[in-house]
Amino acid sequence: MSIRIYGIAASRAIRPLWTATELGLDFEHVNMPYVGGATRTPEFLAINPNGHIPAVVDVRPEGEVVVWESMACALYLARVYGRADGVDISPANAQEEGQALRWSFWTMTEIERDALTVLMHRMAMPAEQRKPELADAAEGRLKAPLRVLEQALQRQHAQGQAHLGADRFTVTDVCVASVVNWVRPAESLMHAYPAVSEWLHQCVNRAAHHSARKLGR
Template identity: 55%
Template sequence: MTLRIYGIAASRTSRPLWVAQELGLAYEHIAQGYEGGGTHTPEFLALNPNGHIPVIDDDGIIVWESMACALYLAERFQAADGTSLAAQNHAERAEILRWSFWAVTECEKDALSFLMHRVAMAEERRKPELALQADRRLAPVLQVLEQHLQGRSYIAGERFTVADICVASVLAWVQRADAMAACPRVSEWVQRCTARPAHLQVRVMARNRAKP
């Protein structure tokens, strides 16, 4: 069996890579970037006609869209010791699905805008007003998760699951936001998730590729 994950770690590909690292999966990482039309070659478009990373090839089963990739790997595989990131019952599945989609529909656009215009882009290209607007829009959104985490250690209960990966991978972008500062439970949860060894290994992968 060959599992391939296409995409650079410094992108949404971090989501399936994080799952793979958590589970200790054997996989081939093809660090396909998007610069210079790399995701629009005939070979890559045969994998994902949308021309985006990440893509998973699980022995001919092709999955794209980062959250779908993460959810697929969690459902498909367990760690060698039997640890699972997937739902163990219908209630957990409901939590995993609703919060993973929530991260995409309610958070990701503004989180990315904040990241780019507060942190990631060269300073001369940033538009601080866009970061401020995104921060303000995120404030009531993050309060929803703040309330959900009252009395909980993780999104789907007391166990770390793929839901935590999907949501934390987005909210890690806004750790410097005022909206996050107003949500101490969310802030502490994001810090716990991103301090996990599997996530730290993905960050190392991202930094290593960035070196000249």
């Protein structure tokens, strides 16, 4: 059996890379950038016909499993390779599975696009190409979903919990934090949502996140 994860850490590939690192998996990292055409070769399009990273190829005795879509890649690794023992990051019961699924889908549908706009137009693009008005509008739209996250984390705090989907750090935190991390350049939002800010800080400072971040830029 072997697992290959395609994509550099400075991309959505951080989601499966971080998950695999948290799980302590032995995997092959294919250090594929998203610029320069590598994702559009016939070989890679045979893996992900969308031409995007990340992709996970899991070579198993019963055959190859190919997964694309970053959240699906992370959730797959946790589901198939986690111990579901209430100690590692994989969901250990139906309640935790529900949390992982709902927050991951929520992240993709409610915040990912605007979070990327904030990242690009506040930080990642060359200064002369940034359009602050696009970042301003995205930050405005992010207020409502981030309030939902803030309230969920505050409810967790009230019960003495520091994490989103369970009583410990899980793949739910990986999936949500990997996107909310793009909003960090929006300082006013981070100030407005202190529980989000504190939780994010704890998530991205985990050793596994630091290790995974080194896997290609």
